[in-house]
Amino acid sequence: MTNLIEIDNLGKRYDGFALADVSLAVEPGSVVGFIGSNGAGKTTTLKAALGLIGADTGTVRLFGEEVRPGASALDALKARIGVVLDTCAFPGTCTVKAVGSIGRAAYASWDSARFAALTERFELAPKKKVSELSRGMGMKLTLAFALAHHPELLILDEATAGLDPLAREDVLELLREFMAEGERGIFMSTHITSDLEKIADEVICLDAGRVVFSLPKDAITDEAGVARCRTAELEAVLAADFLSADAIRIERHGFGCNLLVPDRFAFARAFPDIPVDAATIEDYMTLTLKGESR
Numbered sequence: 400m401t402n403l404i405e406i407d408n409l410g411k412r413y414d415g416f417a418l419a420d421v422s423l424a425v426e427p428g429s430v431v432g433f434i435g436s437n438g439a440g441k442t443t444t445l446k447a448a449l450g451l452i453g454a455d456t457g458t459v460r461l462f463g464e465e466v467r468p469g470a471s472a473l474d475a476l477k478a479r480i481g482v483v484l485d486t487c488a489f490p491g492t493c494t495v496k497a498v499g500s501i502g503r504a505a506y507a508s509w510d511s512a513r514f515a516a517l518t519e520r521f522e523l524a525p526k527k528k529v530s531e532l533s534r535g536m537g538m539k540l541t542l543a544f545a546l547a548h549h550p551e552l553l554i555l556d557e558a559t560a561g562l563d564p565l566a567r568e569d570v571l572e573l574l575r576e577f578m579a580e581g582e583r584g585i586f587m588s589t590h591i592t593s594d595l596e597k598i599a600d601e602v603i604c605l606d607a608g609r610v611v612f613s614l615p616k617d618a619i620t621d622e623a624g625v626a627r628c629r630t631a632e633l634e635a636v637l638a639a640d641f642l643s644a645d646a647i648r649i650e651r652h653g654f655g656c657n658l659l660v661p662d663r664f665a666f667a668r669a670f671p672d673i674p675v676d677a678a679t680i681e682d683y684m685t686l687t688l689k690g691e692s693r
């Protein structure tokens with residue numbers, strides 16, 4: 400089966416920043432979450448995936464076809480993709496209805512009825528101007544625009560940022576509906592890791608331009624854990640060689656520490672007196688990025 404997105408060894412250098420050897424794939428039927436600190440390189444990767452910037456090294460394939468910025472074949476590929484970048488891209492003077500006209504002119508597969516239904520669902524009045532929309536409303540308009548031409552792939556950069564919890568739940572529901580129809584896929588960057596707990600199949604974390612982990616979401620939320628150790632207990636765990644040296648991630652605090660464990664059930668069997676909680680994606684990312692190795 401051809402991957403919707405396939406990025407191999409992507410490299411891009413800016414003054415003071417380098418994206419290095421980023422490889423990832425979005426398979427049909429999967430939602431891939433892209434996380435990492437501010438400035439880690441997520442938007443740069445998404446832009447390279449869309450051919451909006453050229454890479455220094457590596458290749459990007461969309462639907463199996465290599466992406467080269469400026470190539471005419473890129474337009475046909477882009478027609479199969481819905482994109483939401485982190486700002487509302489339409490002129491402030493445009494009304495919601497006029498944004499629909501832009502879509503009709505831009506996409507052969509534009510579905511006016513679908514756009515009208517989505518803007519109604521998001522309570523975006525047709526006469527409202529883009530400049531009069533709140534940030535969250537602007538994101539909803541951009542999402543309606545991205546979905547109304549029936550894309551096969553969604554690329555979302557912080558698409559739920561600025562939305563209140565109810566609106567975020569609405570958007571997640573819309574994304575679930577999108578995924579329910581056929582072999583589609585979503586590649587979404589976000590700082591709201593709890594959204595990924597609800598919708599992602601895979602989680603990829605970038606730090607300083609490099610992939611630091613790429614895991615099925617269930618390997619984090621259903622298997623990993625955070626052990627709450629006192630100092631003496633930590634020493635016992637480390638002495639028992641329960642964790643491989645490169646997997647040790649410790650966050651120390653007043654009377655002990657939090658220890659990341661890849662398999663919380665095995666840990667609980669081995670150390671029944673040490674409490675261990677299920678890891679959230681945020682725990683996993685924070686301990687991986689900021690935890691001490693010993």
Ligand SMILES: Nc1ncnc2c1ncn2[C@@H]1O[C@H](COP(=O)(O)OP(=O)(O)OP(=O)(O)O)[C@@H](O)[C@H]1O
Nearest residue numbers: 413414415416435436437438439440441442443444
């Ligand atoms: N056009 C550009 N020219 C120079 N540097 C750039 C350019 N675009 C991005 N950068 C730099 O690349 C680095 C990565 O930025 P990027 O926007 O990809 O990070 P991010 O992971 O999306 O961050 P955030 O979570 O804050 O949105 C940053 O140091 C940024 O300053």
